[in-house]
Amino acid sequence: MSNNFITYEQVLEETKKAIAETLNIDISRITPDSSLIKDLGAESLDFLDINYRLEQTFGIKMARRFILEHVEELYGEGVAIDDTGKLTDKAIELLKIRLGEKAKDLKSGIYIDEVTSLITVESLAKGVMDILQTLPEKCTACGGKDWKFAEHLQLVCSSCGEPAEYTNGDDLIVNYIENIQKERRIF
Amino acid sequence: MNLPLQDKVALITGSSRGIGRAIAQHFANLGCNIVINYTKAGGSSETQAFSLSDTINNMGLKSLVVRTDISSKEDVKTLFEKVKDTFNRLDFLILNAARAPFKPIEKLFERELRQLVDVNLFGNIFCIQQAIPLLKETQGKIVFISSLGSRFYNPSYPLGMMKSAMETVIRDLSCSLANDKISVNAVCGGIVKTDSFKVLRQMWEGIDKIPEDMIVDEQEIAEVVAFLCLPASRGIRGQTIVVDRGMSNQIIHFR
Numbered sequence: 001m002s003n004n005f006i007t008y009e010q011v012l013e014e015t016k017k018a019i020a021e022t023l024n025i026d027i028s029r030i031t032p033d034s035s036l037i038k039d040l041g042a043e044s045l046d047f048l049d050i051n052y053r054l055e056q057t058f059g060i061k062m063a064r065r066f067i068l069e070h071v072e073e074l075y076g077e078g079v080a081i082d083d084t085g086k087l088t089d090k091a092i093e094l095l096k097i098r099l100g101e102k103a104k105d106l107k108s109g110i111y112i113d114e115v116t117s118l119i120t121v122e123s124l125a126k127g128v129m130d131i132l133q134t135l136p137e138k139c140t141a142c143g144g145k146d147w148k149f150a151e152h153l154q155l156v157c158s159s160c161g162e163p164a165e166y167t168n169g170d171d172l173i174v175n176y177i178e179n180i181q182k183e184r185r186i187f
Numbered sequence: 188m189n190l191p192l193q194d195k196v197a198l199i200t201g202s203s204r205g206i207g208r209a210i211a212q213h214f215a216n217l218g219c220n221i222v223i224n225y226t227k228a229g230g231s232s233e234t235q236a237f238s239l240s241d242t243i244n245n246m247g248l249k250s251l252v253v254r255t256d257i258s259s260k261e262d263v264k265t266l267f268e269k270v271k272d273t274f275n276r277l278d279f280l281i282l283n284a285a286r287a288p289f290k291p292i293e294k295l296f297e298r299e300l301r302q303l304v305d306v307n308l309f310g311n312i313f314c315i316q317q318a319i320p321l322l323k324e325t326q327g328k329i330v331f332i333s334s335l336g337s338r339f340y341n342p343s344y345p346l347g348m349m350k351s352a353m354e355t356v357i358r359d360l361s362c363s364l365a366n367d368k369i370s371v372n373a374v375c376g377g378i379v380k381t382d383s384f385k386v387l388r389q390m391w392e393g394i395d396k397i398p399e400d401m402i403v404d405e406q407e408i409a410e411v412v413a414f415l416c417l418p419a420s421r422g423i424r425g426q427t428i429v430v431d432r433g434m435s436n437q438i439i440h441f442r
């Protein structure tokens with residue numbers, strides 16, 4: 001599965017736009033490596049608003065939960081975040097795989113809040129891109145193989161007009177965690 | 188001309204955004220001095236709290252901005268010390284602050300459950316306990332902001348059970364504080380288009396199908412809260428007034 005209709009540059013631009021509108025700040029202040037929380041002042045309600053705007057733009061469903069919440073839903077409370085709000089070594093191991101270079105300084109004992117400030121404009125845009133990559137080969141309604149743009153950057157089937165059915169963000173994260181778990185048995 | 192709430196002081200918890208902000212603005216329009224409260228340092232709430240404060244100061248009123256995590260008893264003590272130092276009085280305590288995860292009750296982690304109760308039950312009670320000495324002096328009012336989650340199921344809305352608990356707290360306090368001439372009531376809002384609505388929009392499939400004329404404007408809530416702080420409402424005690432444009436009167440909305 002892939003998506004040849006929407007480029008990463010477009011996604012990045014729309015992500016910046018969504019952030020600028022939500023936080024009511026000038027778009028020129030926003031760079032790919034701006035931390036949403038630390039540099040731009042976003043709070044949890046703002047994230048939901050940004051996600052909502054991106055969902056409307058692309059016709060996708062963004063993840064409702066952060067990766068470590070999914071981990072605990074799958075493997076039990078406490079496996080990722082201990083009862084003082086600090087990350088476990090296992091959580092750090094997973095984040096290092098997930099975030100690569102950005103997570104290289106993560107050490108055991110850091111608090112969950114410090115991790116969420118690692119979310120940048122770029123990582124959000126990449127999250128959108130991951131979902132867009134799940135564009136199915138065929139329309140799930142009629143089997144048609146062609147897509148066209150409807151409103152904004154929403155793809156619909158050229159034959160029947162049904163919106164493209166992407167995998168939702170939470171399912172993508174769960175799949176990711178389960179694959180890593182199969183390979184490495186972290187949790 | 189004297190405004191109805193001139194020279195009075197209102198503390199509205201969680202007033203940087205949404206309904207709390209609308210209440211703060213409306214009370215200021217009625218001549219009231221305002222204590223603005225928010226929780227998170229360094230973010231968009233803080234920016235909005237201070238911009239609201241500027242607006243109120245420019246109206247020739249006095250405002251105070253205090254960052255407080257109401258779930259911390261110590262923090263709440265400090266909040267009321269600041270109110271006392273700045274205004275040396277309090278007429279209205281408006282309990283609006285709320286914080287909750289959006290997931291079904293059975294899926295809540297222990298820490299989420301504890302935080303839910305810490306903020307939305309303990310936090311409000313800490314505020315009430317600290318406010319009582321000041322409210323006794325002014326024969327003041329307490330108004331709690333509830334939501335329909337107190338009586339109806341909403342998906343992924345564990346805050347509802349805290350709202351029910353608080354409505355009970357309000358009923359009981361209206362009796363136990365009656366001798367002190369402090370009146371205590373609540374306003375229960377329907378679906379209000381605020382920041383939290385953005386959450387609901389993502390959690391409740393089909394919320395977009397609710398008829399537009401059933402969506403409550405935050406100003407409509409603010410005006411009823413103000414009514415509960417004016418002499419006209421002196422006979423109302425321990426009640427929760429529903430402001431939902433009639434949404435809860437009908438099971439199915441066909442429009």
Ligand SMILES: [Zn+2]
Binds near residue numbers: 159
């Ligand atoms: Zn089709």
